Amino acid sequence: MEPRPAAPGPCPGDSRVAAAAAAAPASSLNPAEARAEPGRRAPSVAAVLPAGGSGERMGVPTPKQFCPILERPLISYTLQALERVSWIKDIVVAVTGENMEAMKGIIQKYKHQRISLVEAGVTRHRSIFNGLRALAEDQPNSKLSKPEVVIIHDAVRPFVEEDVLLKVVTAAKEHGAAGAVRPLVSTVISPSADGCLDHSLERARHRASEMPQAFLFGVIYEAYQQCSDYDLEFGTECLQLALKYGHINAKLVEGSPDLWKVTYKRDLYAAESIIKERISQHICIIMDTKEDKNHVGHHLEEILKNELNHVEVTSGALCPAGRDLKQIILEQCYNYVCVNVLSSDFEETQRLLNMLEESNLSILYPVVVISVYFLDYKSVHFDQKMENLMQIREYAKEVRKRNILLCGLLIYYPQDEQKLQASLREGAAIITTLIKERNSGLVGQLLIA
C-alpha cells in the first residue's frame, strides 16, 4: 500500500487506458495523457469487499480483518487503498451482524468515505452475493446505484494499488471478467484417495488466482443468481462462476506479489513490515539553526543522508510561518527529526507537535518525532540540561494519545573531531532504528549517543 494518497488517475473508460494499463506502471499513467476519445465513456465502477469471515487459519479469536497492524485494523488499510481511487464510486463491505457496530466505529474513527455496509453470508460467495444485491437497484431506500463494472476484492488484501484496479476494470469492460494472477510458488499436486501422489500439474502452465477481480455487473450478478447451493457453499472462485454461468473467459492480469491474502499469523507480521518500510521512506529534519552550514546539526544531516541512501531526507523550516513544513506534512511525511543546536528546551519540538496535531496526519499511521540535543559540557551544565530534557516524558505521554511517538536523543559533543564523528554516527543509527521500528515502548525515552 502506497502511504501517500495517490493522485487521481485516469478513469477506466479514458482513451489509451487499456494499452497504457497493460504496458506501464501506474505512476506513468498521467491523467493529462489520457484524453477521452469521442464516444467513449468511463464506466461507473463500484467495489464489493467480502469481510464476513472468521479467519480460522489465523488461529486468533479476532477475525483477521479486524486484527490490528500498528494499532489500526487490517480492513482499514484495504478501505484506504480503495477509497483513494477516485473513480470507484461506492464501496460495499459485507460484515457479520455481530461485527457491524465495530465496523461502523472503524469507518468513523479513520474517516473512511463512500462505504456502505451489508450483512455477510455464511460463506464468502454468499457475502459477495449480498454485496451485489445491494448494488442491483432492487433494494428499497438504497442510496447505491447499479454500476457498469464491479470490482470484487478481499478485505484481507490491503496492498492493492490503483494500477492493478485500473487494469482489471479496463479488461473487464472489454472481456466481461478479469482477475489478477500470480505465478505459483509451489507445484500443485493431486493426491489419490489413499494419500499417494496421483498426478502433479506443470507449474509453469498454471497460475494462482488472486484478487482484485472485476466484472461487468450484469455478468457476475446473473451468475450469482443462477448458481447452485453447492457453488455458494463450496466455491472459491468468482471467475469460475462467470465462466460456468456467463460463458465468459476472464482476462488474466499479472498482479504484484503484495496482493497476497493475509491468512496466517505470520502474514500479519509481513504486512506490518511492509507498512513500516513504506512510511519510513521520507524523513524531515528541522534545524533550529540555518545559517551555519558547518554546524554539528548539518553534519548529522549529512550522515543520515549517507546512511539512508534510499530514503528522502528533507529539511523543513518552522519559522516564521512554517509554510515549508506545512507542505511536507501535507505530502504525508511520517518522520521528523527536530535538531536543537542552540537551545535545550522543547520550544521547537512543541511547535512541530502542534502543527502535527492540527494536521490530523497521525490518524492513519503513527508519526515518529525525535527531538535531538547535543551534550556540550562547555556551554551548559549537564544536570541543568538533563533536568530540562526529562520533561520529554510528559510531552510524549500527551502526544501518544494522538498517535505521535516522541523520543529524545542526546548526542555527546566532544571537541575531538574523530570522537564527534563517531557519536554523530551513533546518533544517526539510533534515529534510523526509531523510525524503522516505530516501537511505542520507547516513547518518552531520552536516548544517549
Ligand SMILES: Nc1ccn([C@@H]2O[C@H](COP(=O)(O)OP(=O)(O)OP(=O)(O)O)[C@@H](O)[C@H]2O)c(=O)n1
Ligand atoms: N462467510 C464469509 C467468509 C469469508 N469472507 C471473506 O472473504 C475473504 C477471503 O476469505 P478467507 O481468506 O478464506 O477468510 P476467512 O474465511 O475469514 O478465513 P479462514 O478460511 O481461515 O477461516 C475475507 O475477507 C473474508 O472475511 C466473507 O466475507 N464471508
Ligand SMILES: O=C(CO)[C@H](O)[C@H](O)COP(=O)(O)O
Ligand atoms: O483465492 C481467491 C481467488 O479466487 C479468493 O480470494 C478467495 O480467497 C477464495 O478463498 P477462500 O476459499 O479461502 O475463502
